[in-house]
Amino acid sequence: MKTGLFVGRFQPFHKGHLEAIKYALKHVDRLIIVIGSAQKSHELNNPFTAGERVEMIWRTLKTLNVLDKVLLIPVPDVENHNLWVPLVSSLVPKYSVVFSNDPLTLELFREAGIETKEVPLKKRSLYMATEVRRRISEGREWEDLVPREVADYLREIKGEERLRNLKSKK
Amino acid sequence: MKTGLFVGRFQPFHKGHLEAIKYALKHVDRLIIVIGSAQKSHELNNPFTAGERVEMIWRTLKTLNVLDKVLLIPVPDVENHNLWVPLVSSLVPKYSVVFSNDPLTLELFREAGIETKEVPLKKRSLYMATEVRRRISEGREWEDLVPREVADYLREIKGEERLRNLKSKK
């Protein structure tokens, strides 16, 4: 059984992430989805808790019927970057390939001698999470950038309100 | 959908844990399994990494065909006990009931106003994890105390050897 790692912050989980997961699932039998910066929330760039991000992904993948092929593991940042790959490795089952688009993530796994694969993201989806957050806090349409389950969930937890409250912070 | 929490250290995952999970799954639609003391490993009382414990549970529950109803979330200890329930809650989806047998865990969730349920463990399984570790380090039979998938996995990662190497520490 081949196991892969997909690393992201998922603030929030959007359609680009979903495409990447579908892509990765074609290459591995099991995919560990690492919810990075797990300790962060209630910030303009990191509005949602790790638990809320787990829920977004879980609900979306449930409709995809792939929950028995994925693991969702929250991992906090660590100040010494040399310890991050070992921290991840201590929290998840063995894996043999890493999917990501973040240059630091790719560099750290590469230096650790682990195979990495850049996900073939469509340009416009590269900064989609930033775009979603901006649209929400400006009160514009954002729902079409995320899976329907995520849009529903964000309304359920009043995610828009939280982002706007935080934005009022100088 | 009713979501529950099952909290344990799983050092290692044994048949008592498996019974408890089956019991909990009768009461909730989805069960979040919190792998506690996630930062610990390579100690006599905590020999296995969180990732190894995740793997033990995943392989066992796969044969049970319930992977689409569970989440496996590693959570580290935190020195200030008042922060532990909030930490858990920030890392997992919303839940409405907690299954455990540990007095401190039960006390902390109770003081936080969350419903708790003591798992009806058979006496002999209460300290089964301790018993498994003792048998391994003394070179006695231990395999019948754990699910078959766990026994296979521990042999695969040379778990017995690690425990014995650590035991040689004065």
Add this chain to the structure above:
Amino acid sequence: MKTGLFVGRFQPFHKGHLEAIKYALKHVDRLIIVIGSAQKSHELNNPFTAGERVEMIWRTLKTLNVLDKVLLIPVPDVENHNLWVPLVSSLVPKYSVVFSNDPLTLELFREAGIETKEVPLKKRSLYMATEVRRRISEGREWEDLVPREVADYLREIKGEERLRNLKSKK
């Protein structure tokens, strides 16, 4: 006895803070003053230690004769914002209302289900601490923005000199 919480960084304690405390003391029998970001000092935006900030407030409130109605409790930041309200609650006596003007503070207490009250600050006092620090580091008049006891104390500990030394940092 009704207990309230007043949360601020007090870098330094100024007349706007003093007005807010007088306002809060009209609504509660006891006021816990939380000195936030207690771990910070010797930075341009956080020049004074928590202990120095405690002293500024203590000396001012002593002349007001309300020391038997207040508690001064330093609380450090915590990276996971979900743990901050529980951390505060573990360090202070029970309270039933929170006074603040900081959007994040208000959001966190509100999500925790605790009553919050925005302090009716006069506009010009909103960023008074920033203004005091700016004036000090530019060598302009600043004493009239803070209670007299604070002005005296800052001269006593050579606060102006520290701020200017730090400012020379590139």
Add this chain to the structure above:
Amino acid sequence: MKTGLFVGRFQPFHKGHLEAIKYALKHVDRLIIVIGSAQKSHELNNPFTAGERVEMIWRTLKTLNVLDKVLLIPVPDVENHNLWVPLVSSLVPKYSVVFSNDPLTLELFREAGIETKEVPLKKRSLYMATEVRRRISEGREWEDLVPREVADYLREIKGEERLRNLKSKK
């Protein structure tokens, strides 16, 4: 104005502590009471939160009418003992003498060149906190070892129940 420091864990605050504070207040104009191990609670040897300990002391000193001469400051432990005295000093106003009976506390302040005074404790009060906890968890009389305000408060927060729940932990 002479300021002193009185360091203790206050698990719980008992009559020996009260005598020590009265003694210290004869030697200084202001006494900073450091609530040590502030991060600990819900353990057999550290059952109460820092906030609960602050409340015990505050209520007792209120009846003594000395609240305008004391400060109650919670300070957590720090793993590197060399950083503890500097940590305390960063969280409290300047002080010139330290009252304590703990050998490590006395050694650390002495090596830092600060005047220390052993409190003339009556023998039997030396381990009074241990004795109170033992009596509570064994269901024996303990109220006469603590100030009346503390006894009332502990009943109010169901302190006895917490200690006994924790004791059931193996």
Add this chain to the structure above:
Amino acid sequence: MKTGLFVGRFQPFHKGHLEAIKYALKHVDRLIIVIGSAQKSHELNNPFTAGERVEMIWRTLKTLNVLDKVLLIPVPDVENHNLWVPLVSSLVPKYSVVFSNDPLTLELFREAGIETKEVPLKKRSLYMATEVRRRISEGREWEDLVPREVADYLREIKGEERLRNLKSKK
């Protein structure tokens, strides 16, 4: 024997640092070189690990034949600036003078009552480390700004490649 402290981040070690060390060695019998921000690496402003920085300095000083007069001690940052001088002092032998050019470092040691000496840096070497990093990431000549041993070492560990990979990070 007079011992001095030389504090820097050495990202990377350049000719200005080397001059400063030669200068300091004229004033003391033994020089402790503190590699600051030891926990940082793989960032644009802190590309190299503490171990890599130790190696750069060690190789350079070896050709100078002064390895028996220096100690190389990595020290991490600490969030509470009041604890940094005590942390350094707990990790190195006793010293009586500190060489540095960083305003915060100088301020902290001065407030601790320790003699400080600003190193007579030639202007152009003040921000030499920044200049080296900029030149590397822009693909320009940088080797003449650092000792030859450092240039060789950075090529050996593919330091240029790492900096450019990190730069691609948005």
Add this chain to the structure above:
Amino acid sequence: MKTGLFVGRFQPFHKGHLEAIKYALKHVDRLIIVIGSAQKSHELNNPFTAGERVEMIWRTLKTLNVLDKVLLIPVPDVENHNLWVPLVSSLVPKYSVVFSNDPLTLELFREAGIETKEVPLKKRSLYMATEVRRRISEGREWEDLVPREVADYLREIKGEERLRNLKSKK
């Protein structure tokens, strides 16, 4: 150039350690001496600061004339054992072999795929550090168990007095 690692706590540095270093220096060109548990001091089992331990070793190796072949690097413990080898590796130059006698240290480096060598300690020197501490705190002869430079230094810093003061702690 072959570089080795020698890992110990050195509480205090004794003749067994010195023999081990001489042994290791026969096998490598450069030896990095890792002062483990660097954050600990002022405890009965860890009485001396990392800086004091650095000084003990430095003075001893100076008389041996090998200071240009060794590096003395303090490394703190880390709660997650999986991060300790990566932490060490981020703080020291590249090494290819590890000398130690501690089972956990040996296990961790072995699992990381690094060559380890058990130091051929004479039996009686295995627990020599424990023995030195016991003798000091009991007021018995201990000087012949440590190099002369260490004995002199411990008297210089009043090490015996510190150990006895700490011992009075219950």
